[in-house]
Amino acid sequence: MSSNEQLAAAPGEGRFAGKVVLVTGAASGLGRATTLRFAAEGGTVVGLDVNDGGLAETAAAAEAAGTPVTTRHTDISSRDECHAAVAEAVAAHGRLDVVANVAGVIRSGHFDAMTESDIDLVFKVNVFGTLWMCQAAIPHLLETRGNVVNVASNAGLMGQAYTGVYAASKAAVVNLTRSLAMEYVKRRIRINAVAPGGIDTPMANSSVLPEDADFALVQPYMGFRPLSPPDEIAAVILFVASDAARSIHGSIVSADNGLTAG
Numbered sequence: 001m002s003s004n005e006q007l008a009a010a011p012g013e014g015r016f017a018g019k020v021v022l023v024t025g026a027a028s029g030l031g032r033a034t035t036l037r038f039a040a041e042g043g044t045v046v047g048l049d050v051n052d053g054g055l056a057e058t059a060a061a062a063e064a065a066g067t068p069v070t071t072r073h074t075d076i077s078s079r080d081e082c083h084a085a086v087a088e089a090v091a092a093h094g095r096l097d098v099v100a101n102v103a104g105v106i107r108s109g110h111f112d113a114m115t116e117s118d119i120d121l122v123f124k125v126n127v128f129g130t131l132w133m134c135q136a137a138i139p140h141l142l143e144t145r146g147n148v149v150n151v152a153s154n155a156g157l158m159g160q161a162y163t164g165v166y167a168a169s170k171a172a173v174v175n176l177t178r179s180l181a182m183e184y185v186k187r188r189i190r191i192n193a194v195a196p197g198g199i200d201t202p203m204a205n206s207s208v209l210p211e212d213a214d215f216a217l218v219q220p221y222m223g224f225r226p227l228s229p230p231d232e233i234a235a236v237i238l239f240v241a242s243d244a245a246r247s248i249h250g251s252i253v254s255a256d257n258g259l260t261a262g
Contacts, residue, residue, distance in 0.1 A: 014041060014042040015041045015042065015238070015242045015243070015244075016038055016041045016042045016043035016097075016098070016238075016241075016242070017041075017042030017043075018042070019042070019043050019044065019095075019097035019098060019146075020043070020044045020045075020046070020089060020090075020093040020094075020095050020096050020097050020098075021038045021043040021044065021045045021046070021097060021098040021099075021100065021241075022045075022046050022048065022085070022086065022089055022096065022098070022099045022100070022133070022137065023035045023038065023045060023046070023047050023048065023099075023100045023102055024048045024049070024074070024076050024100070024101050024102050024103035024129065024133060025048075025049060025102040025103030025104060026047025026048055026049050026054075026055060026058050026069075026071065026102075027047070027049035027050075027051035027052075027053075027054025027055045027057070027058060028049075028051065028054045028057075028058075028201070028202050028203075029199070029201030029202050029203055029204075029230055030102050030151065030196075030199055030201055030230045030233055030234060031047070031049065031102040031103060032047075032054070032057075032058045032061070032230070033230035033231050033233070033234040034100055034102050034230075034234040034237050034238070035047045035058055035062070035069055036058070036061060036062055036065065036067070036069075036234075037231070037234045037235065037237075037238050038098070038100070038238065038241075039062050039065070039067035039068070039069050040065060040067050041238065043098070044070075044093055045062075045069040045070070046069070046070045046071070046072060046085070046089045046092075046093075047059075047069050047070070047071045047072070048071070048072050048073075048074035048076065048085055048103070049071070049073070049074065049103065050073060050074070050075050052073055055071040055072075055073070056071070058071065059071050070092075072085055072088065076103055076125065076128075076129030076130075076132060076133060077124035077125055077128055077129055077132075078132070079128075079132045079135075081132075082129070082132035082133045082135070082136045083132070083135075083136040085133075085136070086099075086133070086136040086137050086140065087136075090140055095140070095143070095144050096137060096140040096141060096144060096146060097141070097144050097146040097147075098141075098146055098147055098148075098149070098241045099133055099134070099137045099141065099146075099147075099148045099149070100148075100149045100151070100237055100241065101129070101130045101133050101134070101148065101149070101150045101151060101173075102151045102237070103125060103126075103129055104125060104126050104151060104153075104203060105121055105122055105125045105126065105203065106122070106163065106166045106203055106204070106206070106207045107119075107121070107122055107163075107165060107166065107207075108162050108163045108166065108207045108208060108209060108210075109162060109209075109210055110162065110210055111162075111164050111165070114165055118165070119165050122165050122166055122169050123165075123169055123172075126166070126169035126170065126172075126173060127169050127172045127173065127176070130150050130173050130176065131176060134148055134150075134176070134180060134191075138180075138184070138189065141189050142184075142187055142188065142189050145188040145189065146189060146190075147189060147190035147191065147192070147240075147241055148177075148180075148189075148190070148191045148192070149192055149193065149194060149237050149240050149241050150173050150176070150177050150191075150192070150193040150194075151173075151193065151194055151195075151196070151237070152170050152173045152174045152177065152193040152194065152195040152252060153166075153167075153170040153173075153195055153196060153197075154195055154196065154197045154221065154254065154256040154259045154260050155167040155170045155171075155221070156169075156170030156171040156172075156173055156174040156195060156252075157171075157174065157195060157252070157254070157260050158220075158221060158259070158260055160221050161213075161214070161217040161218060162209050162210060162213060162217075162218070163207070170195075173193060174193060174195070174252055177191055177192065177193040177250070177252065178250055178252070181249055181250030182250065185249070185250070190245075190246065190248065190249045191249065191250065192240050192245075192248055192249065192250065192251045192252075192253060193251070193252045193253065194233065194236050194237050194240060194252075194253045194255055195252050195253065195254045195255065195256060195260075196228060196233045196236075196255050196256055197223060197227075197228065197255070197256030197257050197259045198223065198227040198228065198257075199227055199228050199229075199230055199233055200226075200227040200228065200229055200230065201230055204227065221259060223256075223257055223258065223259045224257075224258070225257040225258065226257075228255070228257065232255075233255055236253060236255045240253055
C-alpha cells in the first residue's frame with residue numbers, strides 16, 4: 001500500500017463526533033476527499049455540488065467505508081440555494097458546526113481572450129459561492145462556536161500569468177476570510193482559509209495553458225515538488241477545522257509545497 005493510500009485509509013480519530021459539517025464541491029477532487037475525511041472522523045456530513053453523478057459516487061464511497069454522508073444538489077452561485085442548503089442541514093440535524101468552502105473552478109488562457117461567461121463562472125463559484133455560504137452559515141456557527149474553512153490558493157497570494165481571473169477570485173477569498181475574521185474577532189467563531197498549491201484533481205488537470213505560453217513566466221508558480229494528493233490537503237482542512245486549532249483565526253494557512261515561501 002502506498003503512503004497516499006495509507007493516509008486515505010487511516011482510521012478516523014473521532015475529532016468531529018457530534019458535529020455537523022457542510023462541504024461544498026463534494027462531488028470530486030478535494031471536496032470529495034474532505035467530505036470522506038470528515039465522515040471518517042465522526043462528522044455528520046452534508047456534501048453540496050451541482051454534479052449529481054459525482055455526489056452519488058461520493059455517497060457510495062462513504063457508504064462503503066461505513067461512514068455515510070448526505071448529499072444535496074446545490075448551485076452555490078445562488079444566494080437562495082446557499083441559504084436553503086444551510087437551513088435544511090440545520091433543520092435536519094439541529095445544528096451546524098463547520099463549513100468547508102471547497103468548491104472551485106478555474107479557467108486559464110490569455111487574459112484578453114477570456115470570455116465574459118468564463119469570468120462570470122469563476123467569480124460566481126469561487127467568490128460568490130464562498131460569500132453566500134458564509135453569510136448563510138455564520139449565524140448558526142455563532143450558536144455552536146463553530147468555524148469556517150475557505151479554500152483559497154497560492155494563486156490568491158501571488159501574480160500568475162495566464163490564470164489572472166482565477167488568481168483574482170482566490171485573492172478575493174483571501175481578503176474575505178481576513179475581513180470576516182476581523183468583523184467577528186470578538187465573537188466565539190473561527191474563520192480561516194487553507195491556501196493549497198497544485199493538487200492532483202480533475203480541476204487542476206483541466207487547466208491548460210495557451211499553446212504559445214511563455215514558460216519563463218509560468219516557472220515561478222510551477223514549483224519544484226509534485227502536485228499534492230487531495231487527501232493531504234483535506235488533512236490540513238480538518239486540522240484547521242478541529243478543536244486543536246482553536247487559536248487559529250483569520251489565518252491563511254499555506255499548504256503549497258513552498259510555492260509562496262520565496
